[in-house]
Amino acid sequence: xxxxxxxxxxxxxxxxxxxxxNWAGFSTLYLREVRRFWKVGFQTVAAPVLTAxxxxxxxxxxxxxxxxxxxxxxxxxxxxxxxxxxILNNAxxxxxxxxxxxxxxxxxxxxxxxxxxxxxxxxxxxxxxxxRGVLVGAATWAVVxxxxxxxxxxxxxxxxxxxxxxxxxxxxxxxxxxWAEKFDxxxxxxxxxxxxxxxxSGTFYLVERLPxxxxxASRFNPFFYMIDGFRYGFIGHAxxxxxxxxxxxxxxxxxxxxxxxxxxxxxxxxKT
Numbered sequence: 001x002x003x004x005x006x007x008x009x010x011x012x013x014x015x016x017x018x019x020x021x022n023w024a025g026f027s028t029l030y031l032r033e034v035r036r037f038w039k040v041g042f043q044t045v046a047a048p049v050l051t052a053x054x055x056x057x058x059x060x061x062x063x064x065x066x067x068x069x070x071x072x073x074x075x076x077x078x079x080x081x082x083x084x085x086x087i088l089n090n091a092x093x094x095x096x097x098x099x100x101x102x103x104x105x106x107x108x109x110x111x112x113x114x115x116x117x118x119x120x121x122x123x124x125x126x127x128x129x130x131x132r133g134v135l136v137g138a139a140t141w142a143v144v145x146x147x148x149x150x151x152x153x154x155x156x157x158x159x160x161x162x163x164x165x166x167x168x169x170x171x172x173x174x175x176x177x178x179w180a181e182k183f184d185x186x187x188x189x190x191x192x193x194x195x196x197x198x199x200x201s202g203t204f205y206l207v208e209r210l211p212x213x214x215x216x217a218s219r220f221n222p223f224f225y226m227i228d229g230f231r232y233g234f235i236g237h238a239x240x241x242x243x244x245x246x247x248x249x250x251x252x253x254x255x256x257x258x259x260x261x262x263x264x265x266x267x268x269x270x271k272t
Contacts, residue, residue: 026120033128037094045136048090052082052140056147059204069206070237079141079148080231081203086140087162088223091133091169092176092194095125099177100186108270118264122174122257129170130163137162150234157233157242164249165226169194171256178269197223207239222248 037044060075069077102108111121141150152158172194180186200214201207201223207215218224225245232238238245264270 025116026124029124030128034131037132048086048136049139049143052086053143056144060147072235075148079144080234081227083137083140084227084230085198087133087137087166088169090136091129091166092173094132095129095170095173096177100180121264122260125174126170130166133166153236154233157229161229164253168252168256171260174260178263201227
C-alpha cells in the first residue's frame with residue numbers, strides 16, 4: 001500500500017490545458033526580454049540615440065540654407081524620420097538578436113518547456129522588442145528636440161504609427177530570428193531589407209521629388225507610410241494617404257503577428 005502511495009507521489013502533474021492566459025509566464029518572458037537589452041543600455045539605447053544626434057547635426061547644423069518643406073523647417077521635417085528610423089531598427093534588432101543568440105547557445109528547446117502558448121510567446125517577444133523601439137524613440141525625441149523645436153500637431157498619429165511600427169518590426173525580427181541559421185543571414189536581412197527600406201522611405205527627403213520609377217516604387221514601401229504618418233503627427237502634413245497608412249500598418253501588424261504565431265505553433269526551426 002505504501003509502495004503504491006510512493007508511486008502516486010512521483011506521477012508528474014497533468015499538462016496545462018491552455019485555458020485562459022498564463023499571465024505569470026507571459027510577464028516573466030516579457031521582462032526577460034526587457035532586462036536583456038536594459039543590462040547593456042549603453043549599447044542598445046545610448047548608442048542609437050547618439051547616432052541619431054550625429055545625423056541631426058549633419059543634416060541640420062552642417063547643411064545650411066535648406067528651404068522649408070511643407071512650411072516646416074528642414075530640421076523639423078527630418079527629426080520625425082530620425083525618430084521613426086530608430087524605432088524601426090531597434091525593435092527589429094531586439095527580437096531578432098534574442099532568438100538568434102538563443103539558437104546559437106542551444107537554448108531554443110527552452111521555449112518548448114514552459115507552460116506558455118505560442119500566442120503568449122509571440123506577444124512576449126514582440127512586446128519586449130517594441131518596448132525597446134519605443135524607449136529608444138522617446139530618448140531620440142528628447143535629444144533632437146533642442147535642434148528641431150518639434151511641435152505636436154496630432155498626438156494620435158504619433159502614438160498610433162509609433163506603436164504600430166515598433167510592433168511590426170518586432171514581429172519581423174521574430175520571423176528573421178527563427179529563419180536565420182547563422183549571423184550572416186541576420187546581417188543580410190538587416191543590410192539588404194530593413195536598412196534600404198528605411199532610408200528609401202522619405203526619412204530625409206520628399207518622395208515626390210524622386211525621379212521615376214523610384215517615386216512610384218516608394219509608394220509600395222510600407223516604411224514610407226509609417227514614417228509619413230508619424231511625421232504628420234508632428235508637422236500636420238502628410239505626403240501620402242493617411243487612410244492607406246492606417247489600414248496598411250494595421251494589416252501588416254496582423255499579418256506579421258499571425259505569421260509569427262504559425263511559426264511558433266509549427267515549431268519552425270525550434271523543434272529541429
